[in-house]
Amino acid sequence: MKFGFVLPRGDAKTAADFARQAEASGWDGFFVWEPVWGIDAWVSLTAAAMETHQIRLGTMLSPLSRMRPWKIASETATLDNLSNGRVILSVGLGAIDTGFKDFGEETDRKKRARLLDESLQIITKLWFGKPFHHTGEHYQVKITDKTFQPPPAPVQKPRIPIWAVGAWPSKKSLNRAIKYDGLLPAKLTNSGRISKEPIHPDDLTDIKSYIDHKRDSALPFDIIVEGKTPVNEPAKAAQIVSSYQEAGATWWIEALWDEPELAKVLDRIKQGPPPCR
Numbered sequence: 571m572k573f574g575f576v577l578p579r580g581d582a583k584t585a586a587d588f589a590r591q592a593e594a595s596g597w598d599g600f601f602v603w604e605p606v607w608g609i610d611a612w613v614s615l616t617a618a619a620m621e622t623h624q625i626r627l628g629t630m631l632s633p634l635s636r637m638r639p640w641k642i643a644s645e646t647a648t649l650d651n652l653s654n655g656r657v658i659l660s661v662g663l664g665a666i667d668t669g670f671k672d673f674g675e676e677t678d679r680k681k682r683a684r685l686l687d688e689s690l691q692i693i694t695k696l697w698f699g700k701p702f703h704h705t706g707e708h709y710q711v712k713i714t715d716k717t718f719q720p721p722p723a724p725v726q727k728p729r730i731p732i733w734a735v736g737a738w739p740s741k742k743s744l745n746r747a748i749k750y751d752g753l754l755p756a757k758l759t760n761s762g763r764i765s766k767e768p769i770h771p772d773d774l775t776d777i778k779s780y781i782d783h784k785r786d787s788a789l790p791f792d793i794i795v796e797g798k799t800p801v802n803e804p805a806k807a808a809q810i811v812s813s814y815q816e817a818g819a820t821w822w823i824e825a826l827w828d829e830p831e832l833a834k835v836l837d838r839i840k841q842g843p844p845p846c847r
Contacts, residue, residue, distance in 0.1 A: 571811070571815045571819065571820060571821065571822060571846055572598040572599065572820065572821045572822075573596075573597055573598050573599070573821070573822050573823075573824065573843030573844070574597060574598060574599030574600065574601055574626070574794075574821060574822070574823040574824070575588075575592050575597050575599070575600055575601070575823070575824045575838075575839055576600075576601040576602070576603065576630045576796070576823055576824070576825045576827075577600070577601065577602050577603075577614075577835070578603070578825070578826050578827050578828075578829060578835060579832070580609070580614075580832055580835075581609050581614070582609065582610075582613050582614040582616075582617040583617065584832065585600075585602055585614035585615070585617055585618045586614075586617035586618050586620065586621040587621070588600070588618075588835070588836060588839055589618035589621060589622050589625060589627070590618075590621040590622055591836065591839050591840060592625060592839050593622045593623070593624060593625040595839055595840050595841070595842045595843075596842045596843055597625060597839070597842070597843055598625065598626060598821075598843075599625060599626040599627070599628065599658065599821070599823070600618055600622070600625050600626070600627055600628075601627075601628050601629060601630040601658075601660070601823065602614045602615060602618075602629060602630070603629070603630055603631075604629045604631065604632045604633070605668060605669065606636065606668055606669035606670065606672070606673055606675065607669055607672075607673065611629050611632070612645040612646075612649060615627045615628070615629070615649055615657075616649055616652065619649060619652050619653040619656065620652075622653075622656075624656070625656065626656050626657075626658055627649070627653060627656050627657055627658070628657060628658030628659060628660055628733075629659065629660050630660050630796070630823065630825075631660035631661055631662045631664070631733075631735065631754065632659060632660060632661050632662075633661070633662060633663060633664025633665075633682070633686075634661050634685065634686045634689040634690065634693075635663060635664065635675070635676050635681070635682035635683075635685035635686055635689070636664070636670065636673075636675040636676065637689065639688075639689040639690075639692040639693045639696070639709065640692065640696060640711075642659075642689075642693060643692070643693040643696040643697060644696075644721060646659050646693075646697075646724065646730050647696075647697060647721055647722070647723065647724045647730070648721060650724040650725050650726060650730055651721075651722050651724070651725055654725055655724070655725030655726045657724070657726070657730050657731075658730070658731050658733060658752075659693075659730055659731070659732050659733070660732075660733040660734075660752075660754060660794075661686060661690065661732060661733070661734050661735070662686070662734065662735030662754065663679065663682045663683060663686060663735065664682070683743075684707060684708070685708055686746075687746065688706045688707060688708055688709055689709075690732065690734075690750070691704065691706070692704055692709060692711060694729055694732075696720075697723060697724050697729050697730065698723065699720035699721075699723045700718075700720075701713045701714050701715050701718050729751075731750075731751040731752060731792070732750035732751050732752070733747075733750070733751065733752035733753070733754050733792065733794055734746050734747035734750050734752070734753065734754065735747070735753075735754045735755075735756055736748075736753045736754065736755055736756070736777070737756045737757065737758045737764060738755060738756070738757050738758065738769070738773055738776070738777050739758065739776075740758055741780075744777070744780060744781070744784075745784070748781060748784050748785050748791075751790070751791065751792065752791060752792035752793065752794055752821075753777070753781065753791070753792070753793050753794065754794050754796070755769045755773070755774060755777055755793065755794075755795065756769065757769055757770075757773055768795075768796075768797055769795065771813045771814055771816070771817040772817070774793070774795070774814060774817035774818055774819060775817045775818065777793070777818070778793065778817060778818030781793070781818075792820045792821055793818050793819045793820050793821070794819070794820070794821040794822075794823060795814045795819045795821070795822055795823065796822075796823040796825045797810070797814075797822065797823070797824070797825065798824065798825060798826060799811065799824065799844040801838065801841065804844070804845050807844035807845060808844060808845040808846055810844070811844045811845075811846050812846055815846060822843070822844065824838070824843070824844070826838060
């Protein structure tokens with residue numbers, strides 16, 4: 571199992587300093603959130619890349635429905651080259667209560683899902699650096715060998731890993747993630763909304779079974795669980811993480827979203843990843 575840490579808040583310098591400490595403390599990944607309006611995630615990750623050498627860098631997460639796919643394709647490819655192949659792109663519909671309505675962004679769930687799917691098609695084609703045509707519901711892209719001047723392709727092959735949110739038991743949502751490189755599992759309530767409760771290991775076992783049935787097991791695929799482990803209680807932390815690992819998780823992302831004090835966030839980073847049995 572690999573371990574990541576998501577920075578709940580802070581500017582680009584904070585991201586650089588905390589990422590450097592995360593790498594020194596044994597974390598495998600460092601992530602930042604991508605707000606509608608606020609500290610730019612990709613500037614923060616670029617600053618983090620300049621202060622680190624091995625740790626993976628990514629968003630948690632990027633809601634593509636409110637982004638131009640060619641812009642994020644440029645940002646990710648540029649950073650992947652700068653970091654020598656350390657970028658992870660996490661995508662989903664996003665939480666509309668983070669400013670979607672204030673800035674006139676799309677809030678309809680089904681429309682956001684279609685925008686997400688179409689954006690991923692364009693992003694992955696752009697990464698290959700070859701001319702192509704795309705005629706979709708929301709985007710029309712016509713790039714020829716005369717007009718297309720691609721930046722350097724991403725270092726990672728066949729592409730930058732894409733982790734996508736999949737809401738259990740929605741097969742359509744899960745199948746989106748299965749087409750790419752990793753699943754950020756969530757659970758739907760009886761009313762069809764994303765539950766605020768964390769995914770349970772028993773649910774993850776069922777999800778893993780579904781993935782194994784639908785996907786070639788020979789191909790690498792990550793299952794990423796986000797949560798919070800108790801401080802200074804290694805046995806309890808190990809029990810929590812191990813239960814998810816046994817259910818099929820390959821990444822644990824430590825998330826202190828409700829911690830207002832950056833000093834405490836840094837202290838948690840310094841303690842290193844939770845132990846795993």
